[in-house]
Amino acid sequence: MTKLFNDKGFWKTMIRLTVPVALQNLLTSSFALVDTLFVSSLGTVSLSAVGMGGQWSWLMFMVLVGFCSACSLFTSQYWGVKDIEKIRRTSGMSILFSLLVSLIFTVFAFFTPSLVMKLFNSDANVLSVGTQYLRIAAFSYIPIALTNILSAALRATEEVKLPMYASLSTTVLNIFLDYSLIFGKFGFPKMGIRGAAIATVIAAWLGLVVIVFVSVIKKNILVAKMSEFFTFSKNELNTYLKKATPVVINESMWGLGTFVYNIIFGHMGYEYFSSLTIVRSFENVAFVIFIGIASSAAVMVGKSVGKGNIERCIEDSKKFLIIVPLLAIAMSALIIVFRNQLVSVFNMGNNISELTVITASLMMVIYSVFFPLRMLTYLEIVSIFRAGGETVTGAKYELICLWALSVPATLIAVYVLKVPFLVAYAVMLAFEDIPKVTLTLKFYFSKKWLKPVTKEGRQGLKEYMKSNHI
Numbered sequence: 298m299t300k301l302f303n304d305k306g307f308w309k310t311m312i313r314l315t316v317p318v319a320l321q322n323l324l325t326s327s328f329a330l331v332d333t334l335f336v337s338s339l340g341t342v343s344l345s346a347v348g349m350g351g352q353w354s355w356l357m358f359m360v361l362v363g364f365c366s367a368c369s370l371f372t373s374q375y376w377g378v379k380d381i382e383k384i385r386r387t388s389g390m391s392i393l394f395s396l397l398v399s400l401i402f403t404v405f406a407f408f409t410p411s412l413v414m415k416l417f418n419s420d421a422n423v424l425s426v427g428t429q430y431l432r433i434a435a436f437s438y439i440p441i442a443l444t445n446i447l448s449a450a451l452r453a454t455e456e457v458k459l460p461m462y463a464s465l466s467t468t469v470l471n472i473f474l475d476y477s478l479i480f481g482k483f484g485f486p487k488m489g490i491r492g493a494a495i496a497t498v499i500a501a502w503l504g505l506v507v508i509v510f511v512s513v514i515k516k517n518i519l520v521a522k523m524s525e526f527f528t529f530s531k532n533e534l535n536t537y538l539k540k541a542t543p544v545v546i547n548e549s550m551w552g553l554g555t556f557v558y559n560i561i562f563g564h565m566g567y568e569y570f571s572s573l574t575i576v577r578s579f580e581n582v583a584f585v586i587f588i589g590i591a592s593s594a595a596v597m598v599g600k601s602v603g604k605g606n607i608e609r610c611i612e613d614s615k616k617f618l619i620i621v622p623l624l625a626i627a628m629s630a631l632i633i634v635f636r637n638q639l640v641s642v643f644n645m646g647n648n649i650s651e652l653t654v655i656t657a658s659l660m661m662v663i664y665s666v667f668f669p670l671r672m673l674t675y676l677e678i679v680s681i682f683r684a685g686g687e688t689v690t691g692a693k694y695e696l697i698c699l700w701a702l703s704v705p706a707t708l709i710a711v712y713v714l715k716v717p718f719l720v721a722y723a724v725m726l727a728f729e730d731i732p733k734v735t736l737t738l739k740f741y742f743s744k745k746w747l748k749p750v751t752k753e754g755r756q757g758l759k760e761y762m763k764s765n766h767i
Contacts, residue, residue, distance in 0.1 A: 319589025346427035348574030359552025363545030372453035377603025389526030399442035406435035417563035433494035547692030599684035605757020625669035686748030703729035
């Protein structure tokens, strides 16, 4: 522990990389939180409909996370040896795949919004409101996809401030437009749920414009001829896909698993789903500091692996494994203590049902119990393993715990044992998080996640294994 707190270089780098990313994700989460807060004033039906419609974009986001992670993996290691050409070609491949994914989700949301909504609930009012929201919100998917990929490339090259500024402009505009278009303020028409969707679309495009415009001015890593991004060899594409495919499958299947949970919970009643929407809004805010830490861990670990400094990579990863659980425990305690006050924010106009409010408060207690375990496995799989070059094993553990354990256990709990909603929610978390933390810790200490993609990294790993008799 003394070594942890005395390593000033570690803390300086971690804080420099963590704070802007944490602020960016706080702003992004605030974007969703403000939406939820304003929509909650329209009533439980509207809150539930937007929550359900938002799950479609969330599933898209999880697929995109796979390509963002692949982009970060390659870029951070290439950044360690300053191979700018390969960084740009990796970014170009990630952009193309992300555009394809976002286009598919856009087409389904725009042309078949009622079909998407029926996955969650068949209530006529919920379907009507959700369809209106989803058809408009579909136009935000492409800019969201591009913004995420460009931000991933920038963060992996230690340019963390620009994505934060883009999120700031997006969030400020979204708050203003949400308030104006939902309630008809400042001369804007009163559009209700459609106003929330339009605000989301406009703000999403602004975020992309800010990143592109500032990049051109600063002439950063993203500014080059198009050929430098999109001219790559078949061998480079195969190498990219070899690493990216397990990550994309992992995130997509994990997102799909959560999608299945939402379908299950949605059919237990839209009031319960409103509770879930409230809890996830705060969950995203609580998560932001850990996204920042995980991002800095990925850059620091990946950069060391790419340079062949394996000793430093392992030292830094161990420090992150101490920091994250301690912070998560402290965060859990705060959530439990202030849960009632947090939930009451959504019911200032007394438009939310009592069942929704009580359920949300109890859900926050349950989630807090499992929060430290969830953050620890998130750090290991998303940051340490992937930055080290290992994308298969973490994905395997995550999918086994999700699809072989948690999803079946939740289905049995709800449809066979017919347990109450809160018990089903606890079963979902327990059957995923407890076995996963056991498997990932064992794999971490095996050091088998060290798989460099650079020549310098492979040589450094060979020397490390020889000196440590591995």
